[in-house]
Amino acid sequence: MSSETTATFSRDLSDDDSRLFARISWKFIPFIMLCYLFAYIDRVNVSFAKMSMAKDLQFSDSVYGFGASIFFIGYFFLEVPSNLILDRVGARLWLSRIMISWGAISCATLFVQGETSFYILRFLLGVAEAGFFPGIIYFLTIWYPSKLRGRIMAALICAIPISGLIGGPVSGWLLDALHQVGGLTGWQWLFLVEGFPSILLGIACLFVLRDTPEQAEWLSPADRMRLRQIKAEEFPEVPGHSFRHALTSPSLWKLTFVYFSLGAGFLGIAFWMPTLLKEAGAGSNTSIGLLSAIPHLFSIVVIMAAGWSSDRFRERRLHLVVPILVGALGIVLAVKSGGDLHRVLVGLTLGVAGISTAVATFWTLPGLVLGPQALAGGLALINSALALGGFAAPFAIGWLRDHVVDGGSVALHSLAGILVLGAAMVLTFRSGAVNR
Template sequence: MTAATVNPGINATSEDAIYRKVSWRLVPFLLLCYVVAYLDRVNVGFAKLQMLNDLKFSETVYGLGAGIFFIGYFLFEVPSNVILHRVGARIWIARIMITWGLISAAMMFVTTPTMFYVLRFLLGVAEAGFFPGIILYLTYWYPAARRGRTTTYFMTAIALSGVIGGPLSGWVMQSFDGHNGWAGWQWMFLIEGVPSILVGLWVLAYLDDRISHAKWLSAEEKTVLERNIAAEDQHKEDPPIARVLSSPRVWLMAAIYFSFVMGLYGVSFWLPTIIKQTGVSSALHIGLLTAIPYGCAVIGMVLFASSADRRGERRWHIAIPAMLGAIGLVLSVHWRGDTTMAMVALTIATIGILTTLPLFWSLPTAFLAGTGAAAGIALINSLGNLAGFISPYAVGWLKDATQSTDSGMYLLAASMVVGAVLVLSVPAKMVSRG
């Protein structure tokens, strides 16, 4: 069933206009939410430039603290997403953002490894459900054929947080260091925690839970959107939660996502350190340089997503960027003595890794719906994000053991290759509807 068959007055051009209206209302706001969320999650990578020396933490302590965030995230992901599906995105996303903003700001008071571990764990608990909740929320508004580019626009927030957060974090740490007796990294946690609280309050006033709640849509526009979603949901599964959690297809998706997240957080948590090792010493200059790979990644993400939607193909559009990410990571090791060439390699790696992530979500959302989608998406994201614990900890441990990040980068490259192979093992017909 198409929108045109529901109402002869609605043609393809009119339907496109309706979706543009929805996108301009939702996507920029959701992107802003994710920018401040992701910034609070990974700004510990910049804090590391000063924090480890000030607090006498080892690389292993840092890696464990950076990664323990994802244990809390893992434990509370599925229940959080099920609650969101039941109580609505508006209240639950606001709750998530306000609590994580408060905890992120509290990171400024860390003095011991135990405090570091506890606050990072609580930050993961607070944020659990945000990302899969937004992925689920988009399925309420967009059919699969339109969701690829929309999800990518939303997930460019990962790259944009690097473009904005890198220079911002470097500037705050360098400019505020010593003010009021606080170190630059303490000021950074405080200043970057406040936007999450403010945007969380904005969510309560701005976000609509469902199409039917949107006062900014006409009755005719709501009918078109709801009929498109209903027509697509007829072809999806909404199995009991227990069956979703034991589904081999869902676990395959989790394995793929795990592989890609290994690469993502290897770059997110260690990019400032890798750049510093090439000979750059200024925190501000490191921050400015980190913006380059992320800025290029925004372009790469949009181009690949547009191509995937235009061709109706997903698997190769995920596998090829994954291989590019692996190649970039390997080259960053070989060119580590040359800042310019190392930046080229890190840019290739960042483009490849970040491009895989939004397109990956077109796979599980092509066969899950309803409460099953809420549980399935949350399980995939929580299991995949365990790599966020393993990746920084493994790289930190290898760096302490070898006094180099080389072996860690090889590990992350191998993970991206495994993810590419697993994607190509997914039957094309299983996701062809997307």
């Protein structure tokens, strides 16, 4: 990006531009947050189902850990192809397909009878969801300039703690209140009730989303022209800057490693938090659900504050490094709690808030580092690293808990170490490359 272009984007938005992007945000952001909220609920609600499902189906921690993790195998292999298809057919149609298919598979998880069916449905859920999150990121880069993405990404990532704030208590209540209602167990009702809204939202995608400003009938010709101008200023044409070219870029692979560390840390916590709270003496499923909402409630405040600060000061590196280190510290504190519920909860709160905030800031970087022609494939490749982290962490925790003395502690300390390495990798980026 030229110095002249950088200067253009260092200025504040005009009043007209501010009003334009406010209109765009009201059209898209609440709906996208709702979609992402249910995507996350359908991905991790198995962590709550496990509390009674494992007993009913005689699942060991290793079986649960592998089932939770195998989701990310299908997700990993289909991530890049899915996003390249999205680039061709458009976000509106492809995100609709993704949501309808994953909602149906999530509902079908109520039919699990044993290990094999559990593994198959978790794998298919990952196949169905592949491409959703990078597709959303790609969609947002079409509609928003880089200097607004800190706040936009903060709003989007807030869907994760909001999903925990809502999904945890609801999941715990479903397990207790609907057990044996209509001949179904509580965990069967959980998958049915929490999966069906994704099907409805997938249908709604066709009516709410627009692939480009040119397709938005609610924008005036002047608004469309202004958005084209902003995109041209931020993404001047650079010959030869393709996805294949991006694969040779060290920056792409560094971003991929950082996101692997965030995925391992966050999903390691997400898939085991209800179990850790239960083992610390949290009590009933409903109580565990309510307690699990506390880290997510705290995260919402921190994510929004960090997103505002990151955009206000045009600073990305430290806004990414500091939350990662806080997340690692939180995991260590949870391990060192000695089984005390309050200390476990404090550690988990720091861990969830730190890593969630880091994820929000992280997604401001790819649009600055990658060229426009490499963006769709590059975003998918980076997000596929989350799949590797999401597979490795929950599975390793489950296996170590079953086969190694104090294996849970070893696994969580390892997650903290991986996060520290991710923070170190962020510091290898030059400030001028990412602080915009």
